[in-house]
Amino acid sequence: MSKQVVDALAAKFPSAVTRTGSAHGDEIAWIKRDDLVAVATWLRDDPAMAFDSPVFCTCIDWLDYRPIGRPVSEHWNETKPRFTVCYQLRSIAKKNRIRLEVEVTEADPRLPSLAGLWPAFDWQERETFDMYGIRFDGHPDLRRIYLYEEFVGYPLRKDYPKEKRQPLVRRDDLPVNPLKAAEGKSH
Amino acid sequence: MADAQSLKQLVLGRKDVQDLSDNEAELPPELMTVNMGPSHPAMHGTVRIVLTVDGEKIVKSDIQPGYLHRCFEKESEHATYTQVFPYTDRLNYVSPMINNVGWAMAVEKLMDLTGKLPKRAEYIRVIVSEMSRITDHATCIGASAMELGAFTPFLYLLKAREWLYELLEKVSGARLTHSYARVGGVSKDLPLDFDADLTRCLDRIDGVVVDVEKMLLSNKIFYDRVVGIGAMSKEDAIKTGCVGPIARSCGVDYDVRRDFPYSVYPELEFDVPLGTTGDCYDRYLVRLEELRQSARILRQCLKQIPDGEIMSDDHRVALPPKKDTYNTIESMIRHFKHIMDGVRVPAGEGYAFVEGGNGELGFFIVSDGTGRPYKAYCRSPSFVHLSTAGQLIHDHYIADVVPIFGMINMIGGECDK
Numbered sequence: 120m121s122k123q124v125v126d127a128l129a130a131k132f133p134s135a136v137t138r139t140g141s142a143h144g145d146e147i148a149w150i151k152r153d154d155l156v157a158v159a160t161w162l163r164d165d166p167a168m169a170f171d172s173p174v175f176c177t178c179i180d181w182l183d184y185r186p187i188g189r190p191v192s193e194h195w196n197e198t199k200p201r202f203t204v205c206y207q208l209r210s211i212a213k214k215n216r217i218r219l220e221v222e223v224t225e226a227d228p229r230l231p232s233l234a235g236l237w238p239a240f241d242w243q244e245r246e247t248f249d250m251y252g253i254r255f256d257g258h259p260d261l262r263r264i265y266l267y268e269e270f271v272g273y274p275l276r277k278d279y280p281k282e283k284r285q286p287l288v289r290r291d292d293l294p295v296n297p298l299k300a301a302e303g304k305s306h
Numbered sequence: 307m308a309d310a311q312s313l314k315q316l317v318l319g320r321k322d323v324q325d326l327s328d329n330e331a332e333l334p335p336e337l338m339t340v341n342m343g344p345s346h347p348a349m350h351g352t353v354r355i356v357l358t359v360d361g362e363k364i365v366k367s368d369i370q371p372g373y374l375h376r377c378f379e380k381e382s383e384h385a386t387y388t389q390v391f392p393y394t395d396r397l398n399y400v401s402p403m404i405n406n407v408g409w410a411m412a413v414e415k416l417m418d419l420t421g422k423l424p425k426r427a428e429y430i431r432v433i434v435s436e437m438s439r440i441t442d443h444a445t446c447i448g449a450s451a452m453e454l455g456a457f458t459p460f461l462y463l464l465k466a467r468e469w470l471y472e473l474l475e476k477v478s479g480a481r482l483t484h485s486y487a488r489v490g491g492v493s494k495d496l497p498l499d500f501d502a503d504l505t506r507c508l509d510r511i512d513g514v515v516v517d518v519e520k521m522l523l524s525n526k527i528f529y530d531r532v533v534g535i536g537a538m539s540k541e542d543a544i545k546t547g548c549v550g551p552i553a554r555s556c557g558v559d560y561d562v563r564r565d566f567p568y569s570v571y572p573e574l575e576f577d578v579p580l581g582t583t584g585d586c587y588d589r590y591l592v593r594l595e596e597l598r599q600s601a602r603i604l605r606q607c608l609k610q611i612p613d614g615e616i617m618s619d620d621h622r623v624a625l626p627p628k629k630d631t632y633n634t635i636e637s638m639i640r641h642f643k644h645i646m647d648g649v650r651v652p653a654g655e656g657y658a659f660v661e662g663g664n665g666e667l668g669f670f671i672v673s674d675g676t677g678r679p680y681k682a683y684c685r686s687p688s689f690v691h692l693s694t695a696g697q698l699i700h701d702h703y704i705a706d707v708v709p710i711f712g713m714i715n716m717i718g719g720e721c722d723k
Contacts, residue, residue: 143415143656173547175685179655179672186653187675205670207657207685211544211560218657239547242693250379265372265722274380281384 122146124168124215132158147218155221156231162208162217163236170217174207176233176243178251182277201225204253206233206240229254232261250275337365342707344373352718353692355699355707362703367696371689374722382682386648387413387489390682395483397684398720400445401438401663403474405720406487407431411568412658412669413489414623416651420568420658423618427491428570429611433504434486435660436600436607437474440511441467442663442715443551443593443600450590450712451522454531459518466514469507476503489649490623495616501608508601515597522590532586536698536710543584546697547690550665552714555592556584562661574606589713623649648677657685664688664715688714688721 125146129136135154140147150158162170180202181195195201200222207218221230232255234241244255245264252273255261263270267287272279337358344354352373358366378397382390394405410431414420448463471481476497478484486493522528538548543556553560561578563571579595581588617624625644630637653675659668665687672681691714698710 142654143418143420145655145657171544172549173545174657174659174666175668175670175683177670177683179681184674184680186673189653189675207670211558214565237545237547239545239690239693242689246689264370265375267372274377281380 124217127167128158128162128217131161145218146216147220149220149222152221152223152230155219156233156236159206159208159219159233159236168210168215169212170208170210170215172209172211173233173237173239173243174209174216176204176206176240176247178247178253178275179203179205180251180275180277202228202251202253204230204247223253228252229256231256232258234258249273252276340704342704344370353716353721357704357707359704362705364699364702364704364707367699369692369696371692371718371721374718376719376723378684378723379682382679384678386677387651387679388648390679391485391487392483395485396719397686397723398442398663398667398688398717399482400717401435401442402482402484403434403438403486404442404660404662404667406484407435407569408658408660408662408667409669410487410489411660412656412671413649413651415656415658416654416671416673417489417620417622417649419490419618419620419623422620423491424615425570425612426495426614427616427618429607430492430496430616431487432569432571432574433496433604433607433611434474434477434484434492436603437470437504439600439663440597441470443597446663446713446715447518447522447590447593447597450586450709450715451518451528453708453712454528456522456525456528459521462514462518462521466511469510473500473503473507476500488617488623490620491615491617504604504608508604511597511601515594519594529587531706532590532709532713534583535586535702535706536713537583537585538694538698539584542694542697546694548665548694549690550661550663550687551589551592551596552665552691554579555581555588557582562659562666566659568660570607573610574603576603586709586713650675650677651679659685662687664691664717664720667720684720684723686720686723688716689723692716692721 122141125139125148128148129139132154135151135158137149137151139149162168181199182201184195186193202223202225204221204223205218207216209216223230230253232240232244234244234255235257241259242264244258245262247253248255248261249263249265250273269287270285337360340357340359342355342357344352354370354373356368356370357364376396378393381393385393390409391406394409395402397405411420444463444467448460452460474484475481477500478486478494538556540557543553543558549560557580559578559580564578576599579592579599581592626637626640631641651673653673655672657668657670659666666685667687668685670683670685671679674680695710695714699707702710
């Protein structure tokens with residue numbers, strides 16, 4: 120069922136869809152960045168598609184991607200786009216699902232926002248911006264959502280160390296932890 | 307030291323203590339900004355709302371989640387697939403079993419194990435999921451009623467929830483953070499006499515539900531506080547991505563268990579209750595009916611559950627039998643690799659979803675062939691539902707924020723990840 124949707128999409132937008140695929144029952148279509156809004160609008164408005172309900176939006180950072188058992192050509196390197204932004208859509212009426220994936224580069228991590236088409240993507244894109252630093256052009260209110268405004272960097276990027284801490288408030292007036300002070304002196 | 311007269315002026319804000327007129331012209335005409343939260347007694351979890359109010363009416367709101375952000379996704383990327391189960395317990399901490407099952411199903415999808423699990427394991431997963439759904443809805447209804455002043459239904463429902471928690475403790479060993487499911491099955495079999503315990507528990511819960519219904523259904527105070535409050539149209543519910551009891555109360559006929567059936571749900575009979583107006587009262591009614599439907603599913607499961615294995619025999623996910631681990635070097639190495647390196651999942655990506663307490667709970671995993679997820683994303687229903695709250699509370703009074711938030715049932719751990 121969903122396979123037909125992907126095929127119809129590829130037939131309708133032959134230049135926008137770079138490739139299609141199916142992974143473990145999920146139908147995926149890779150879309151060129153500039154055509155994303157046109158493709159998404161068609162998926163939403165065409166009565167045969169009727170993807171009325173958004174599911175999620177997230178991003179994959181390929182920086183450390185070295186899959187085991189796969190040829191080196193599938194590993195990530197600098198010539199490939201670093202990020203893939205995924206939009207999962209669902210049709211309540213037709214019971215179909217499709218995932219749109221858009222590749223964006225590290226140098227220019229931006230793509231058009233879909234928040235105007237589905238209001239649910241407003242917060243989801245803010246989350247993706249917050250965690251991966253992807254800029255969504257045309258988003259009504261692109262702010263951090265989980266983290267605070269002063270936060271530096273994007274924590275879910277692979278080059279953000281897991282143990283790194285960024286406390287928001289530094290309290291010089293608090294008593295010094297004697298254990299920490301002793302540690303500092305020994306160095 | 308202020309004299310008595312000026313103190314009264316300061317406290318009451320009136321020129322004269324006797325002046326009790328509430329003249330509209332004397333009220334401040336400008337808009338006011340009020341901070342609600344992050345720690346507010348009527349909030350489920352911590353969320354901050356910056357309200358702009360005209361008198362008591364909300365004209366603008368900015369909802370700021372994130373106070374309970376614990377880096378679920380970043381931590382998961384550094385843990386083995388099995389080590390993620392305790393983290394999922396802490397997502398929706400009112401129905402942890404459903405999160406466990408959701409994560410297990412996502413990993414199994416990438417390993418092409420979907421539908422290949424032993425029947426008994428699938429039934430156990432459905433049983434614990436439905437028990438969790440009852441605890442989730444009972445907490446939501448009880449807490450919302452309490453916030454509106456009805457304390458007795460809260461106590462009744464929490465008592466019922468405690469019976470189920472006790473039973474889940476017998477099953478998994480932990481009252482709240484169960485970590486019960488495993489990739490390929492569940493960690494332990496059901497305890498002895500589980501059938502009788504659960505049947506007795508369900509009978510008592512039926513009584514509680516009737517009591518609560520009697521107390522709330524035509525309760526004038528409760529009714530006036532929730533009818534017509536926070537209403538959402540069917541179209542809005544669909545395009546804002548709402549699912550679960552909230553979307554169903556708006557009339558969206560969609561339930562993952564029925565429309566994208568997983569596990570053994572196709573073998574079970576249940577109804578999907580639908581609301582019409584999409585206000586807080588309908589959300590309450592839908593949840594109340596789902597309590598009954600979950601009990602109905604549980605009774606069928608107890609009748610139909612077969613004997614058999616509780617873990618897949620696929621050697622990629624199952625630990626070798628203890629006897630072999632201690633006696634053969636191959637099994638010992640396999641055991642060691644399984645624990646230290648984790649379940650090896652073939653490279654690929656996949657999204658699996660279940661019907662959680664609040665709606666479609668999904669996990670999107672990208673694997674690079676190692677025992678740790680390359681990326682783990684949680685599609686949390688609470689986050690999506692909270693994003694609609696700004697629209698729901700618009701043009702309502704400050705007092706209405708409480709029932710609207712109560713019935714959205716935003717769970718901090720799940721929303722903030």
